[in-house]
Amino acid sequence: MKRENGFSLIELMIAMAILLVVVAGVTSALVLAQHASSEAILEASVVQNVRAGMHFVVRDLMQAGEGIPPEGISLPNTLAGVSAVNRPGTATIFANAGVSYLVLPSVVPGSGLGQAATSVNPNTGKTITAGAANTDIITVFYADNTLVDVLGNSLNSFPIIQAAGPACNGTIAANGSFIKLAAACFTMPGLVTPIAAGNLLLFTNPTGTALGYVTSVNGQTINFAGADPAGVNQTGDPNNTLAVLGAAGQPTSVTRIWMVTYYVDSTTNAACPQLIRQVNYPGFPAAAPANPPQPIAECIESLGITYDITSSTDPAGTYPLGAGDAPTPVAPDTASQIRAVNVFLAGRSEVPFLMGTNHSFVRNNISTQVSLRSVAFVNQFNTSNTAPQ
Numbered sequence: 001m002k003r004e005n006g007f008s009l010i011e012l013m014i015a016m017a018i019l020l021v022v023v024a025g026v027t028s029a030l031v032l033a034q035h036a037s038s039e040a041i042l043e044a045s046v047v048q049n050v051r052a053g054m055h056f057v058v059r060d061l062m063q064a065g066e067g068i069p070p071e072g073i074s075l076p077n078t079l080a081g082v083s084a085v086n087r088p089g090t091a092t093i094f095a096n097a098g099v100s101y102l103v104l105p106s107v108v109p110g111s112g113l114g115q116a117a118t119s120v121n122p123n124t125g126k127t128i129t130a131g132a133a134n135t136d137i138i139t140v141f142y143a144d145n146t147l148v149d150v151l152g153n154s155l156n157s158f159p160i161i162q163a164a165g166p167a168c169n170g171t172i173a174a175n176g177s178f179i180k181l182a183a184a185c186f187t188m189p190g191l192v193t194p195i196a197a198g199n200l201l202l203f204t205n206p207t208g209t210a211l212g213y214v215t216s217v218n219g220q221t222i223n224f225a226g227a228d229p230a231g232v233n234q235t236g237d238p239n240n241t242l243a244v245l246g247a248a249g250q251p252t253s254v255t256r257i258w259m260v261t262y263y264v265d266s267t268t269n270a271a272c273p274q275l276i277r278q279v280n281y282p283g284f285p286a287a288a289p290a291n292p293p294q295p296i297a298e299c300i301e302s303l304g305i306t307y308d309i310t311s312s313t314d315p316a317g318t319y320p321l322g323a324g325d326a327p328t329p330v331a332p333d334t335a336s337q338i339r340a341v342n343v344f345l346a347g348r349s350e351v352p353f354l355m356g357t358n359h360s361f362v363r364n365n366i367s368t369q370v371s372l373r374s375v376a377f378v379n380q381f382n383t384s385n386t387a388p389q
Contacts, residue, residue: 042349042351042353042362043349043362043364045349045350046299046347046348046349046362046363046364047364047366049297049298049299049347050297050300050345050346050347050364050365050366051366052296052297053275053296053297053300053345053347054343054345054366054368056262056277056296057138057262057343057345057370058343058368058370060140060142060260060262060277061107061140061341061343061370061372062370062373063140063142063374064106064107064140064141064142064372064374065106065107065141065142065372065374066142066143066145066374067142067143067144067145067255067257068106068141068142068143068202068257068374069204069209071103071336072103072104072105072106072336073103073104073141073202073209073211073257074102074103074104074208074209074210074239074240075094075100075101075102075103075104075211075232075240076210076211076232076235076237076239076240076241077100077102077237077239077240078237078238078239079238079239081102082100083100083101083102083237084100084231084235085100085101085211085230085231085232086229086230086231086281087108087110087139087261088139088259088261088263088278088280088281088282089110089113089114089137089139089261089262089263089276089278090110090113090114090137090263092113093231094108096109096328096329096335097331102239102240104141105141105334105335105336105338106140106141106142106372106374107138107139107140107141107307107335107338107341107372108138108139108140108141108335109136109138109305109307109327109328109329109335109338110136110137110138110139110263110305111136111305111327111328112133112134112135112136112327113134113136113137114134114135114136114137114263114264114303115134115135115263115264115265115266115267115273116129116132116133116134116135116266117132117133117135117264117266117273117300117301117302117303118132118266118270118271118273119132119301119348120271120272120361122352122358122359122360122361123352123358123359125271127270127271129270132266133302135263135264135302135303135304136303136304136305136327137261137262137263137303137305138261138262138305138341139259139260139261139262140259140260141257141258141259141260142257142258142260142374143202143255143256143257143258144193144255144256144257144258146192146193147190147191147192147193147195147256148190148191148192149186149187149188149190149191150187150191151187153185153186153187154186155186155190155195155254155255155256156204156253156254156255157185157186158182158185158186158253159205159251159252159253160172160179160181160182160252160253160254161251161252162185162251166182166184166185167182167184168181168182168184168185169182170182170185172242172245172246172252173243173246174243174246174247175234175243176210176212176224176233176234176241176242176243176244176246177223177224177225177226177233177234178221178222178223178224179212179221179222179224179242179254180220180221180222181220181222181254182220183220187220188217188219188220188222189217195214195217195222195256196214196217196290197214197215197216197217197284197285197290198213198214198280198281198284198289198290198291199213199214199256199280200212200213200214200230200256200257200258200259200280201214201222201254201255201256201257202254202255202256202257203242203245203246203252203253203254204252204253204254204255205245205248205250205251205252205253206248206250206251207245207248207250208240208245209240209245210232210240210241210242210244210245211230211232211242212224212232212233212242213228213229213230213232213233213280213281213284215228215233215284224242228281228284229281229282229283229284230280230281258279258280259279259280259281260277260278260279261276261277261278262275262276262277262278262303263275263276263278263303264276264300264303265293265295272298272299272350273299273300273301274295274296274297274298274300275295275296275297275298275300275303275345276293276294276295276296277293277294277296278291278293278294279291279294297345297347298347298350299347299348299349299350300345300346300347301346301347301348301363302344302345302346302365303343303344303345304343304344304345305327305341305342305343305344306321306325306326306327306341306342307325307326307327307328307329307338307340307341307342308323308324308325308326308338308339308340308341308342308369309323309324309326309329309333309337309338309339310323310337310339311333311337312333312337318330324340325342338372339371339372340369340370340371340372341369341370341372342367342368342369343367343368343369343370344365344366344367345365345366345367346363346364346365346366347363347364347365348361348362348363348364349361349362349363
């Protein structure tokens with residue numbers, strides 16, 4: 001009898017088993033490839049995110065000190081030498097080691113003054129706050145050299161009041177509540193970025209400097225109403241106010257400056273803290289902030305800033321990591337001796353990816369050092385005129 005062609009049951013079972021093994025292997029490979037692809041996409045996103053944040057920080061640090069008096073910006077203060085000028089990014093005044101600044105340098109450190117950078121459990125989605133270290137903040141100052149009027153005059157081309165040359169018949173209010181600029185010397189509000197509420201103006205004459213926070217503009221008149229968010233207008237303090245500066249009767253020039261503060265905001269969204277770039281002050285007026293906080297990077301887990309301090313006279317051990325990696329200047333060193341800034345920024349992916357049976361975030365960080373070109377040139381060698389007495 002002729003045998004019929006075909007497969008036995010055992011052969012079919014063996015073939016099916018082999019097929020299942022092959023399919024399982026291919027499926028596993030596809031899943032792994034998908035996970036790897038997801039991880040690569042998240043990695044690229046994190047790298048782009050932290051680089052974008054670092055770009056802004058470096059750009060502002062490169063301009064720090066430009067057009068600012070080498071001795072710094074004087075703040076209004078009481079007879080006891082106490083200033084109450086507010087610092088963006090914190091709920092405190094400008095202070096170092098508990099002592100209020102009387103003069104602001106081009107770079108103001110803020111070691112550990114920022115909010116704690118929170119994280120998230122990738123498997124449960126719960127926010128982790130325990131053990132989170134406080135981040136750093138930093139504030140930099142530089143002059144706006146792009147502001148000109150229709151005649152091409154810079155804001156500080158002429159004093160507010162000047163009889164010789166172009167007649168600048170401006171006015172400085174006795175109580176510091178406003179100034180009025182002569183249109184022939186500077187036509188308000190200026191071009192490129194016009195003078196507006198929320199701006200900070202620096203007044204300079206031979207007797208010193210003073211700050212003013214612009215609360216409104218009316219034609220050629222710039223107003224500095226009290227209760228400003230900076231805490232510099234019409235304070236009544238006896239030192240370094242516009243009223244005191246104007247009363248000196250000296251030729252007084254005015255320059256618009258930018259105060260830029262970087263800090264981590266982990267309050268608005270604790271699951272994904274943001275790196276904030278704050279220009280001047282937020283929240284004025286409350287209904288329409290002139291300078292709202294600008295998020296520039298997402299899901300930031302660390303912002304660490306250290307400084308290169310020159311001409312240190314402190315004994316060995318004051319800076320455990322060396323004066324080139326100091327978290328803040330220590331007396332008798334001051335912030336005016338900062339010559340370079342070291343920035344460390346770390347972030348993670350907004351969503352986790354599956355790694356095996358668990359979820360995990362993609363993390364990356366970037367660090368750089370920025371030399372402050374406007375304050376980097378300093379005599380680092382003591383001479384008979386510079387040696388401590």
